[in-house]
Amino acid sequence: MLELARKTQGYSANTTKVALVMSKTRSDDLRWLRDYLKTETDNVPFIYSMDKDPEPELLVAHSSRGREVSAYLSFVLEYYDELPAYSIFIHSNPDQWHNDLFGSKTSAVLKNLRREAVDALGYVNLRCEHNPGCPVHINPHNPTQIDIDNNDARANFPTIYKDIFGDTAVVPDHIGGICCAQFAVSRERIRQRPKSDYVRMMNWVNDKSLPYVNDYGVGWVFETLWHVVFGMNGIQ
Template identity: 55%
Template sequence: MLSGSVPFVYTTERSPEFGLLVPPTLRGREASAYLSYVIEFYDHLPEYSIFVHAFPEQWHNDLFGPYTLNTLRNIRLQAIDAYGYVNLRCQHNPGCPTSVYPLSPSQADIENHDIRAYFANAYQQIFNVTSDKVPGAIGNVCCGQFAVSRDRIRARPKEDYQRILDWAATTELTNDFGVGWVLEKLWHIIFGMDAV
C-alpha cells in the first residue's frame, strides 16, 4: 500500500462481511463500488484515488507481475498529475487501439442481443447526450483498475456520477456483467480522456 493511503473496501457480495462498505446497488461488479466511493466522498476526496480489485493477485496486473501490491508500489504520481487519469494496466491488449464501435455493431452482436448492439444507447444514457455525441469508436486499455486525481474526478459534477450509478442499478439494456463491461470501456471517458 502507498504510504499514507487509506483503503475503502467495498463488497458486492449478497451477504457482505461485517465492516465492509456496500454500494446501493450490487449490479456492475466493481463499477457500483467505484461510483459509490466517488459520490460519497466527492467533497472530501484525497489528492489521488486508486481503484483496484480486492484480491491481492489479478490477471489485470501485468508489468510488475500479478500482485496488486507490486503495481501500487510502482505508481508514478507524476503520471496522474500529468494526465489526471491513468489505467494501471500497461499492455494495450485487449482494448487498444479500439474495442467498441457504438454506431456500427456487428450483425452477430445484434442477433445475440449483446450489449455491443446497444452500446450507443447506453452511452447516451450514461453521459446524458444525444446520438450525435456518441463516438464512432472507443479504445481503452483493458479493465477496471486505475488511478484518478481529485481534480479530474471533480471536473464532472457529482450528479453525473449519481446518474451513472442509477443507470447501473436500473438499466434493462444488459445484465450485471454487461453493466460492468460497459463501464470498463468508459472509465477513461468518464474521467475526461479522449474516446480512443
C-alpha cells in the same frame, strides 16, 4: 478485516494522500493489503462488500450490480466533496492476470505507480499492455450482425452511451481503452464532472429493466468506458 475497517473510519482528506477503492466478496484475501498499508501510511482503504449478506465491518455499495462498478461509483458519490489527492481503483485479490509490467501482484503495481503521472494526465490505467482494448474495442455506430441478432450491449451502445453520459453527449465512432478496470485518478479529474453525472451513472447501473445488460454486462460496459468517464478521449 476490522483492522482495515478502522483505517477507513480514520480517514481525513487533510492527512490522506491516496484512497485505495475496491469491491470484495467473502472469499477475497486481503492480507496483502494489510501488509501493504504498513509501509504506505498515507493510503487509506475503502472496501465495499458485495455479498448479499455484507460483511459488517465494510462499506456497502449503492447497488449490487457490476461488482467493482458499484463500489467505484459509490466511493465517488460518498466522498466527492472530501476526496484525497489520488483515488486508485483496484481489484481486491493480491494477484491479477492483467497486472503486467511489474508482475501479477497488485502491491508491486501500486508501488511503481508514479503520482507525477497522475498529476500530469489526470487518469492513468494501471495496465501497461494495450491488448485487449486498444486501439479500438467498440464501434458504436457499426455493430456486427451477430450483436444485433443477440440484442447485445454492443448493438445498443449509442443508447447506453447517452444513458450514461447524458442526452447531449456525442457518441464517438470508435472507442478504445486499456482493459481491466484498475486505474488511478486525481481529485481534480474526478471533480471535472458534477456529482449529478455520477448519480446518473449509478442509476443506470441499478436499472434492472434493461434487456441488453445483465450484471456482467454492466461491468463490461464500464470497463470499456472508465477512461471516458474520467475525461479521456474515446480512444485512449
